[in-house]
Amino acid sequence: MSALIKARKAVGLAVGCGARSLTQLAELPELHQMMRQTCRDYADRELAPIAAQLDKSHTFPAKQVRELGAMGVMAVEVPESLGGAGMDYLAYSLAIEELSRGCASTGVIASVNNSLYLGPVLKFGSEEQKQQWIPPFTTGEKVGCFALSEPGNGSDAGAASTVARQDGGEWVLNGTKAWITNCWDASASVVFATTDKSLKHKGISAFLVPMPHPGLSLGKKEDKLGIRASSTANIILEDCRVPLGNLLGERGMGFKIAMQTLDSGRIGIASQALGIAQAALDCAADYAHKRTAFGAPIAKMQAIQFKLADMAVALESARLLTWKASMLRDAKKPFSKEAAMAKLAASEAATFCSHQAIQVLGGMGYVTDMPAERHYRDARITEIYEGTSEIQRLVIANQVLKEYQQ
Amino acid sequence: MAARVLVGVKRVIDYAVKIRVKPDNTGVVTDGVKHSMNPFCEIAVEEAVRLKEKKLVKEVVAVSCGPQQVQETIRTALAMGADRGIHVEVSGKDYDTLGPLQVSKILAALAKKEEASLVILGKQAIDDDCNQTGQMTAALLDWPQGTFASEVTIDGDKIKVIREIDGGLETIKINMPAVVTADLRLNTPRYATLPNIMKAKKKKIASVKPGELGVDLTSRLEVLRVEEPAQRQAGVKVETVEDLVGKLKEAGRI
Numbered sequence: 001m002s003a004l005i006k007a008r009k010a011v012g013l014a015v016g017c018g019a020r021s022l023t024q025l026a027e028l029p030e031l032h033q034m035m036r037q038t039c040r041d042y043a044d045r046e047l048a049p050i051a052a053q054l055d056k057s058h059t060f061p062a063k064q065v066r067e068l069g070a071m072g073v074m075a076v077e078v079p080e081s082l083g084g085a086g087m088d089y090l091a092y093s094l095a096i097e098e099l100s101r102g103c104a105s106t107g108v109i110a111s112v113n114n115s116l117y118l119g120p121v122l123k124f125g126s127e128e129q130k131q132q133w134i135p136p137f138t139t140g141e142k143v144g145c146f147a148l149s150e151p152g153n154g155s156d157a158g159a160a161s162t163v164a165r166q167d168g169g170e171w172v173l174n175g176t177k178a179w180i181t182n183c184w185d186a187s188a189s190v191v192f193a194t195t196d197k198s199l200k201h202k203g204i205s206a207f208l209v210p211m212p213h214p215g216l217s218l219g220k221k222e223d224k225l226g227i228r229a230s231s232t233a234n235i236i237l238e239d240c241r242v243p244l245g246n247l248l249g250e251r252g253m254g255f256k257i258a259m260q261t262l263d264s265g266r267i268g269i270a271s272q273a274l275g276i277a278q279a280a281l282d283c284a285a286d287y288a289h290k291r292t293a294f295g296a297p298i299a300k301m302q303a304i305q306f307k308l309a310d311m312a313v314a315l316e317s318a319r320l321l322t323w324k325a326s327m328l329r330d331a332k333k334p335f336s337k338e339a340a341m342a343k344l345a346a347s348e349a350a351t352f353c354s355h356q357a358i359q360v361l362g363g364m365g366y367v368t369d370m371p372a373e374r375h376y377r378d379a380r381i382t383e384i385y386e387g388t389s390e391i392q393r394l395v396i397a398n399q400v401l402k403e404y405q406q
Numbered sequence: 407m408a409a410r411v412l413v414g415v416k417r418v419i420d421y422a423v424k425i426r427v428k429p430d431n432t433g434v435v436t437d438g439v440k441h442s443m444n445p446f447c448e449i450a451v452e453e454a455v456r457l458k459e460k461k462l463v464k465e466v467v468a469v470s471c472g473p474q475q476v477q478e479t480i481r482t483a484l485a486m487g488a489d490r491g492i493h494v495e496v497s498g499k500d501y502d503t504l505g506p507l508q509v510s511k512i513l514a515a516l517a518k519k520e521e522a523s524l525v526i527l528g529k530q531a532i533d534d535d536c537n538q539t540g541q542m543t544a545a546l547l548d549w550p551q552g553t554f555a556s557e558v559t560i561d562g563d564k565i566k567v568i569r570e571i572d573g574g575l576e577t578i579k580i581n582m583p584a585v586v587t588a589d590l591r592l593n594t595p596r597y598a599t600l601p602n603i604m605k606a607k608k609k610k611i612a613s614v615k616p617g618e619l620g621v622d623l624t625s626r627l628e629v630l631r632v633e634e635p636a637q638r639q640a641g642v643k644v645e646t647v648e649d650l651v652g653k654l655k656e657a658g659r660i
Contacts, residue, residue, distance in 0.1 A: 030478075031607055034485060038598040072600030085600035095600075 028094070035087065036094040039073065043102025051103035054229035055374055058221070060185045061106050061229055068106075069140015073099070074113050078122060082130060083138035089264070090326040093271040097319075100275025101282075104378035105229030107275055109143060111268035112181045112230075116386075117144025120190050120206065120261045124249035133188060133208055142187035145211075146265075147177035147235050148258050154179070155391050157192075157258055158201030162237060164193035170241045171207060173215070177235040179385070183218055184231035186211050190261075191237070192254045204254035208246045215240030226377035263336050264329065265386045266343040270322040273346035273382040277315045280350070280357035280375040284308060287361050287370075304360055311353045318345035337399035344392040347382035354379040410465045411454045412522040413488065414513055415447040417472055417479040418533045431631050433502070434533075443479050446528025448486075449588040452595040453558060454526050455487035462560045463524065465489045469516060471509055473497040477611055484606035485598035491611035492516060496623065500616075503625035505534070508616070510542035515619035517547055522583065524565075529554055529587040540587035550580035553587040 028036065046064055054061055068074055076092040078084020085091075092114060100107025121133050136142045153159040162175025173193050183189070189209050196203030209216060219234030249257050285308055288299035298304045322345075325338035354375040358365030365372040383389045419425065420440040428435055443451075454466045468483035470476040471494040480491035494512050496504055517525050525547075530537035544551035552558070552567030556575065559566040560582075569576045570589050598606075616623055644650050654660045 030481070031603060034478075034481065034598065034603045034606070035600055037482075038485070038600075038603065042597050067597075070599065071597055076600065080601060086604060087600055091600070 028090075031087075032091055032094060035091050036098060038071070039095045039098035040101070042068070042071065043098050047099065047102030047106055051105075051229075052368065052371065052374060054103060054105060055226075056228075056368075058228045058231075060231060061103070061109070062185070064103075064106060065109060065143065066140040068099070068110060069138065072138075074110055074140045074143070075118055075134075075138035076114055078118055078134060078138055082122075083135040084118075088326070088330040089267060090323060090330055093267055093322055093326045096268050096271035097275040097278070097322075100272040101279045102275075103229065104272060104276050104279075104375075105227045107272040108227050108269075109182060109185075109230050111265070111272055112145060113137060113143045115265040115268040116146035116261060117186075117188065117190060119264050120146075120248060120257050121208070123260070124206070124253070124257050125208075128245070129208065129248065137188065143182050143185055145180050145182040145186040145189045146261070147180050147183075147189045147191040147209075149177060149179045151176055151178045151234070155388055158204070158255060160192055160194045160201075160204050160254075162191070162193040163197070164195050164205060164207060166244070167241075169244055171244060171246065173207065173209070173237040173240040173242070175237050176219075177237070178219075179222070179232055180235050181230055181232050181385070183211075183233050183235055184221055189235065190248060190257075191235070192258055193237075194254075195251055199252065201255040202252050204258070205251050206248040206254040206257045207242060208248055209237075209240065209242055213240060213242070224381070226374070226379070226381055262386055263339050266339040266392075267322060267325050267329065269382055269386045270318065270325070270339070270342040270346035273343075273350035273379065274315065274319050274322060276375050276379045276382070277311070277318070277346070277350040277353040280354040280372065280379070281308070281311045281315060283370065283372050283375065284311065284353075284357040284360040287364070291362075298360070307356045307360060311349075311356050314345075314349040314352050318342065318349040321345050337396055340387070340392040340395040340399075343382075343387060344389055344396070347379075347389060350375075350379035350382050409463070410467060410520055410522045411457060411463045411524045411526060412513065412517050412520060413447070413450050413454045413466060413468050413483065414509070414525070414527040414539065415451060415468050415470050415479050415483050416444040416528070416531045416533075417441050417470060417476045418444045418531055421445060421532055427632055427634050431633060433629065433632050441475070441479075443482050444528050444531045444533075446530060446532070446588055446590070447483075448528075448595040449590070449592050450526045450528050451483045451486050451488060452593045453555075453586075453588055454524075455596075456593065457524075457558075457560065458487065458489075467492060467520060467522070469494065469513065471496050471504060471512055471616075472501055480611050481606055482598065484609045484611075485603045486596060487602065488609075490609055492520075493611050493613045494619075495613055495615050500623045503627070503629075504623065505625060505627060506536045506538035506542055507626060508621065508623050510539050510546055511621045512616055512619055513539070513543045514546035515621055517543070517583075519619070524582060525549075525585045527585070527587050529589050540585050544585035547583070547585070549584050551585045551587070552578060552580050554589040555586050556589050556591040558586055558592065 072085030073095050075084035076087050080086040096111050137144050164171050164173045191207045191209045194203045195205045217236045222232040288304050291298050322342040325335050325342045328335035357372045361372050364370050420442045426435045457463045466488040468480050468488040468491045470480050527540045554570045555567045556570045557568035563582050566579050
């Protein structure tokens with residue numbers, strides 16, 4: 001009986017984030033519509049035309065990142081006093097989705113800067129740290145990155161083997177971080193290292209490390225399947241020294257910082273996946289109208305129609321989950337479960353939609369003349385980074401089971 | 407420093423949308439179709455905002471005539487940097503028959519009421535392509551006009567306008583107050599930044615009825631029929647120049 005009441009309470013909490021919020025699910029407020037439009041215009045005119053070239057040449061879109069910085073998109077949630085746009089997470093989610101629809105690489109560059117770098121500094125940084133480490137990263141001149149994963153552990157974040165020890169007035173970091181997005185273009189990183197191995201995950205701490213920096217070197221850029229305009233590589237720390245004041249939050253708080261940061265980051269990646277899925281759907285639907293076979297546009301064929309319908313449903317469901325997670329976070333309610341659901345649904349929608357888009361395009365879907373193949377390659381990573389789909393399922397199951405705690 | 411610039415912004419069907427003619431041929435389909443600010447109006451707003459940033463004008467007022475939806479267009483102008491908006495309420499049949507004559511009367515009345523020293527408009531709207539409102543507004547106000555502007559420089563109480571004309575570029579100098587219409591190459595409009603979109607929310611949009619401005623909305627024009635352009639015919643390939651000349655003569659073209 002009590003379990004049922006608890007479960008009902010959980011549902012009530014989720015649904016009751018305010019009547020205004022539910023209306024937002026149906027139609028966005030004017031402010032959000034305007035900012036979505038400006039991001040869409042930018043993506044259509046400035047990102048979409050160059051996305052294929054950026055992908056082919058693996059080029060970081062520095063000019064576009066600066067322009068997005070000027071628009072406030074590189075620091076959506078950061079308060080105006082620190083140089084950001086001072087908007088909410090729903091606005092951020094919309095921005096990342098629209099950018100990713102034009103160029104998925106640009107989407108992840110913006111998402112990592114917003115959620116994984118500025119996020120933790122904003123939430124856990126001291127006033128002094130916020131003043132030092134935030135404003136230069138809001139303009140698009142500088143981007144940040146997030147160094148949690150290691151060659152030996154990705155999902156198993158608690159098993160960090162990068163160490164940090166105190167020596168005089170400095171922290172000395174040693175170890176290797178892997179799969180760090182933005183690292184070749186970044187000017188700072190939030191680095192997770194263990195300050196006490198015996199405490200396992202409770203011994204991990206977070207540090208702010210400028211880049212470049214003595215003792216910090218970068219591995220070779222990974223040659224990835226997709227999101228190739230963003231750089232991904234190892235960060236190697238060899239007696240990398242930073243002042244004591246570079247500790248973010250408290251000693252031993254690192255794991256908590258990482259998990260909370262990833263909760264929000266998941267909304268960013270979900271948004272990126274939505275953008276990729278939408279681009280794939282746009283491509284497929286447009287092609288279906290134009291391509292004729294058996295005497296009529298293929299849009300008239302049920303096989304194609306059913307695919308488009310399935311794509312649209314997957315996309316819209318994931319979008320609503322993402323918006324809900326954003327709105328819960330904005331209302332300062334718990335949102336871990338919803339964020340994990342959004343990321344899981346959106347990333348699977350992205351791979352599904354881009355897979356089906358290639359199928360609709362047939363041979364044209366397999367060549368670089370059309371963007372379908374790029375969406376397919378870009379989509380794949382969304383099921384892996386910032387928490388694999390398997391980890392998302394664990395997070396969701398964990399939350400669901402808690403609601404029914406015996 | 408000039409006090410006030412009035413910028414006209416028109417809500418039109420988005421340039422990227424495929425236009426469809428209504429089955430009864432009375433007009434084009436607008437229901438559920440994406441609308442946005444006329445691209446030349448965007449350029450006009452951008453120019454006005456730049457003048458304000460250069461401190462050559464004190465206030466930019468965005469004006470639009472139409473039903474409730476045009477407030478979105480005004481808000482976009484506010485997000486680009488205009489200071490306040492005026493929504494001239496025109497709806498229903500009046501909106502269907504609204505054209506350059508009525509709009510220019512409205513703009514002239516507002517220019518006087520707001521004591522504007524400069525009116526900047528897009529050279530034409532992409533839906534009707536009239537290219538008349540700017541010229542009519544200037545005539546009604548008895549103000550000089552600098553149309554098809556590709557460059558505007560304020561010099562004291564005069565404006566130097568470089569105009570795009572068939573033969574090239576023409577430079578004129580006109581006294582303020584004046585009307586300027588923006589051509590494509592005048593500037594590249596900015597994207598509304600997120601902070602500016604936030605600020606736009608707080609800016610005021612006043613509503614006014616054409617009657618209050620003493621303007622009669624009766625149209626002098628009647629749309630008889632709207633049709634799709636003729637379908638493009640396949641071309642014909644010929645072997646020699648003589649054949650080409652022969653074919654052109656046959657078609658009565660030369």
